[in-house]
Amino acid sequence: MDDEAVQRVFEERGRDYPHQQPSTSSSSCSAASSILQSLPLHVSFDHGFHLLVKLLQELRAKKEGLVTVGIGGPSGSGKTSLAEKVASVIGCTVVSMENYRDGIDDGNDPNSIDFDTLVRNLEDLMKGKDAVTPLFDFQKKRRVGSxxxxxxxxxVVVVDGTYALHSKLRSLLDIRVAVVGGVHFSLLSKVQYDIRDPCSLDDLIDSIFPLFRKHIEPDLHHAQIRINNSFVSSFREPIYKLKCKSESEKVSTYSFNENCEQIDNFIEMYLRPPSAREEVRINDWIKVRQSGIRYYISLGDQRIVDKNFIIRPKAEFEVGRMTLTGLLSLGYMIVVSYKRTxxxxxxxxxxxSRETIDTLDETFMVLRGIDRKVVGAEASKMGIKEPWITKSYLEMILESKGVPRLNTPPPLSSASIVGGQEKVIVPKPIRVTSNLVSKFEDLSQPWTRSPTKSKGEPVLATWRFIPAVPLQADNSSASRNCMQLAPMADSYDLDSGLLLAVQAIQALNTLFENKLPVIVGIGGPSGSGKTSLAHKMANIVGCEVISLESYYRSEQVKDFKYDDFGSLDLTLLSKNIDDIRNCKRTKVPIFDLENCTRSGFKELQVSEDCGVVIFEGVYALHPDIRKSLDLWIAVVRMNFYSYLC
Structure with missing residues (x-):
């Protein structure tokens, strides 16, 4: 299927020339009519990424000159993530349409985009000339250079932007990709659930994405590859933070001066849903961060706290400023607002970073990085010490100032009323009427409109505990606790599943009062992705991963009995699990698959830094092993998980 799709795109060049007659030259490729008629592929994010990379490789090998790609879609759909992921694999040039703004108007307004300069830049590159592209500074709200x-x-050149598939650009593009979903659909779903109002989806879209139906959606129907992105937040590449108030002498030696430091001013706002009750549920709130003329949104507080580390997923997406206005018009209220410098x-x-929170009138030291061990090692090297702070700024403000009541005005930061630059911009909502898109009424549009969740359904399930059911011959479990996690009734994709797995470990740590190790089993067929999931979990919570392949018995493997449960040394596995459960030092085997022999042992000691152990393998959920586990995870296929406990 993928090979046929790639071939069709190559043969038809992909470009959209609605008024041009097909070429009669025998040396040219087939007619350049819109590929929409022959190739409307609807795929997931990962499948779309794979297809796009494969298509680019084919075109680069067979086509002379530059290959051009347009990746378009609404704010928060994931188009920039796709462009960056493609660039990291094939080393292409990404041209962001954000730099082609003409002014400070909403970036979702097509009138704010300098299409003439962008077209001229693309044409120069296609002719083999260098292109001088603009640079836009969102803090200064103007172009600052080139x-x-x-x-x-x-x-390969990839054009990334909301209007990357605009009619002014389509004739210059070899491949056209539309990305929908992401926070765009999830926000629609959450708002439907929050307002409890039977308004139409069109009215809802017009309120929080007012330019979507008129200007953005029509272009998406010209895409050859249509990606429905279920991705909202991801712990695949989390950010690890250590935060404290103290500053060591070694930290003072680092030069915080105007020549090398970066100074950013943010206004951070939390919106309470109109249907919220009096009690605080900050996970139901929507966070909006304003940086100059840019707005970013995230749904709830999805951070993970593990020991001293604050672990945040990639959960924030840029939206237009009219989205904030639309939320306020639907009844959301700004309950907390503060300035973070x-x-x-x-x-x-x-x-x-030195971060100053005006509402708290305090400054904090924050060390960030993408590798947990590197962050921890650097903190020790710099002499940054306890007490560590794992609470969010929002939690600290609520503890200090109290929770705003439903009938009180929103507490605004002092920064929001001092000077025009720091003031929160709340323009009047834009409404569009249905007749503006009347010519598309006969098209089937669920792929551009449908939220990923049904009305009234929570964004993500939460764990709960139920009385444990004792298993035969499992005396150790009785001494641990009489409660266990309730099985999840649904299946989940990679990102949601990873988040749920980490949250389950946190819940179990709380249940065990961090005094007992948590033992996890991840099972599934070969090639399903269980090993990848195990190592992603280990990267977040800093735990140990043990493959059941380490327990192969040499004589069984030599007879090619890899998939035979009897090929595992169950006696040694049971001893290791018992030692781990009782916090004893144990010796885990090392198996040399190339020579089919056990090559030695490594010592494992459960400690504060290694309080979670994951066993992964085809038979990790076998009844003889499962009775010793605290959390069971079944991986059916990559990006598709079932959870059991």
Missing amino acids: KTIKSSSSG SRSISIGNLSL
């Missing part, structure tokens, strides 16, 4: 893209720097410097792959 950069030159060399024509020979890459054989950050002065940061880079230390290798880490960032060290």
Whole structure:
């Protein structure tokens, strides 16, 4: 299927020339009519990424000159994530349409985009000329310079932006990709649930994405690859943070001066849903962060706290400022607002920041990075010490100021009323009427409109405990606790499943009062993705992963009995699990698959830094093993998980 799709795109060049007659030259490729008629592929994010990379490789090998790609879609759909992921694999040049703004108007307004300069840049690159592209500064709210893209720097140029599939650009594009879903659909779903109002989906879209139906959606129907992105937040590449108030002498030696530090001012707002009750449920709130003329949104507080680390997923997406206005018009209320001033410097792959919160009138030291061990090691090297702070700024403000009551005005930060630059911009809502898109009424549009969750359904399930059912011959479990996690009734994709798994470990740690190790089993057929999931979990919570392949018995493997449960050394496995459960030092085997022999042992000691142990393998959920586990995870296929406990 993928090979046929790639071939069709190559043969038809992909470009959209609605008024041009097919070429009669025998040396040219087939007619350049819209590929929409022959190739409307609807795929997931990962499948779309795979298809796009494969298509680019084919076109680069067979087509002379530059290959151009347009990735379009609404704010928060995941188009920029796709562009960055493609660039990291094939090394292409990404041209962001954000730099082609003409002014400070909402970036979702097509009149704010300098299409003429963008078209001229693309045409220069396609002719083998260098292109001078603009640079836009969102803090200064204007263009601040330019950069030159060399024509020979890459054989592929990706245009990333809301209007990347606009009619002014389509004739220049070889491949057109539309990305929908992400926070765009999830926000629609959450708002439907929060307002408890039977309004139509069109009215809802017009309220919080007012330019979508008129200007954005029509372009999406010209895409050859249509990606429905279920991705909302991801712990695949989390950010690890250590936060404290103290500043060591070693930290003071780092130069925080105007020449090397970056200064950012943010207004952070939390919106309470109109249907919220009096008691605080900050996970139901919507966070909006304003940075200059840019707005970012995240749904709930999805951070994970593990020991001293604050672990945040990639859960924030840029939206238009009219989205904030639409939410307020639907009854959401700004209940907390504060200014965060950050002065940061880079230390290798880490960032060290002094962050001042005006409402608290306090300054905090924050060390950030993408590798947990590196962040911890650097904190020790710099002399940053306890007490560590794992509470969010919102939690600290609520503890200090109290929870705003439903009938009280929103407590605004002092920064929001001092000076025009820091003031929260809340323009009047824009409404569009249905006749603006009348010519598309006969098209089937569920792929551009449908929220990922049904009305009234929570965004993500939560764990709950039920009385444990004792298993035969399992005396150890009785001494641990009389409660266990209730099985999940649904299946989940990679990102949601990873988040749920980490939350389950946190819940079990709370149940065991962090005094007992948590033992996890991840099972599933070969190639399902269980090993990848295990190591992603280990990267977040800093735990140990043990493969059941380590317990192969040499004589069984030599007879090619890899999939035979009897090929595992169950006696040694049971001893290791018992030692781990009783917090004893144990010796885990090491198996050499190439020589089919056990090559030695490694010592494992459950400690504060390693309080979770994951066993992964085809038979990790076998009844003889499952009775010793605290959490069971079944991986059916990649990006599709069932959870049991």
